[in-house]
Amino acid sequence: SMQFDAYYTNSEINAWMDDLAREYSFVTPIIAGRSFEGRQIRGIKISHGSRRKIIFLEGGLHAREWISPATVCYITHQLLTSRDPEIMAAARDFDWYIIPVTNPDGYIWSHDEFRMWRKNRRPVGQHFGVDLNRNWNSNWLVAGSSIDPSTEIYAGPGPFSEPETRTLSAYLRTIGDRIDLYLSFHSFGQLLLVPFGNSTAPYANYHDAVNIGRRAMGALSVRFGTQYVTGNIVEAINYYGTGGTIDWIKEHLKVPLVYCYESRDRGQYGFLLPSDQILPNGQETMDSVVDMIHQARRFG
Ligand code: 0X9
Numbered sequence: 014s015m016q017f018d019a020y021y022t023n024s025e026i027n028a029w030m031d032d033l034a035r036e037y038s039f040v041t042p043i044i045a046g047r048s049f050e051g052r053q054i055r056g057i058k059i060s061h062g063s064r065r066k067i068i069f070l071e072g073g074l075h076a077r078e079w080i081s082p083a084t085v086c087y088i089t090h091q092l093l094t095s096r097d098p099e100i101m102a103a104a105r106d107f108d109w110y111i112i113p114v115t116n117p118d119g120y121i122w123s124h125d126e127f128r129m130w131r132k133n134r135r136p137v138g139q140h141f142g143v144d145l146n147r148n149w150n151s152n153w154l155v156a157g158s159s160i161d162p163s164t165e166i167y168a169g170p171g172p173f174s175e176p177e178t179r180t181l182s183a184y185l186r187t188i189g190d191r192i193d194l195y196l197s198f199h200s201f202g203q204l205l206l207v208p209f210g211n212s213t214a215p216y217a218n219y220h221d222a223v224n225i226g227r228r229a230m231g232a233l234s235v236r237f238g239t240q241y242v243t244g245n246i247v248e249a250i251n252y253y254g255t256g257g258t259i260d261w262i263k264e265h266l267k268v269p270l271v272y273c274y275e276s277r278d279r280g281q282y283g284f285l286l287p288s289d290q291i292l293p294n295g296q297e298t299m300d301s302v303v304d305m306i307h308q309a310r311r312f313g
């Protein structure tokens with residue numbers, strides 16, 4: 014069982030998920046795709062019986078944002094072990110699809126070779142890597158993206174050129190009509206982002222999504238006082254970025270509630286968030302997810 018006092022490697026996370034599937038009859042391993050280097054994009058499903066509405070947790074799309082897989086694992090651990098009635102109800106009432114590491118090649122590279130690696134590991138001429146949060150087929154290359162493979166925001170040669178985004182999106186299509194809540198975990202900045210990455214124009218339930226998000230960030234702040242800003246990427250960070258996961262999920266799967274967490278901190282440690290913050294970050298994030306579920310239930 015995980016202690017959440019250190020960052021775990023890809024193989025430790027996989028071994029832990031294998032343990033969970035052995036330990037709990039209602040936990041099933043899932044394979045949501047594959048990486049450029051041929052690794053499986055692995056996860057688990059927590060499901061108590063008949064087809065319920067889905068909450069999808071996606072972590073580790075950006076390799077160096079280690080707090081993201083750690084947070085996804087912490088939430089999973091809580092869903093399976095907490096005696097808190099609200100968390101137990103949340104675990105029981107939804108089908109949870111959980112992928113801690115959606116960019117395994119990059120995550121391994123960040124652990125073994127270069128801590129600050131962000132992208133996947135496709136070789137492109139002299140360079141490596143496509144930014145998997147610019148490669149989705151939603152306003153691809155429209156803003157805050159580059160065609161230059163030497164940059165951190167290289168969008169790839171075309172939308173869904175990368176196996177990670179192509180296979181994960183195909184998997185998501187098979188369950189998309191049941192997803193009520195999609196959470197994409199990144200770092201850092203203490204932001205809760207809603208679609209879209211190139212516009213502040215409100216879409217159908219934009220105001221509901223922002224209001225639900227703001228209330229959830231209120232719940233997040235209760236435990237340790239951690240403050241988040243909620244809004245779309247343009248409002249909250251004041252930059253543009255299209256071809257991201259959450260935009261495609263919203264545009265193509267029409268999921269009611271779609272958020273991207275930019276977890277701790279606000280830049281003191283940035284991507285190098287000390288491991289003694291895994292637990293408090295996980296706890297406050299769990300508080301916010303529980304609050305979101307309260308609010309999301311009315312979409313069920
Ligand atoms: O730029 C990104 O990909 C994300 N920030 S990060 O520092 N984790 O790289 C923000 C993406 C947010 N995307 C949308 N709101 N569409």
Ligand code: ZN
Nearest residue numbers: 075078199200
């Ligand atoms: Zn990121």
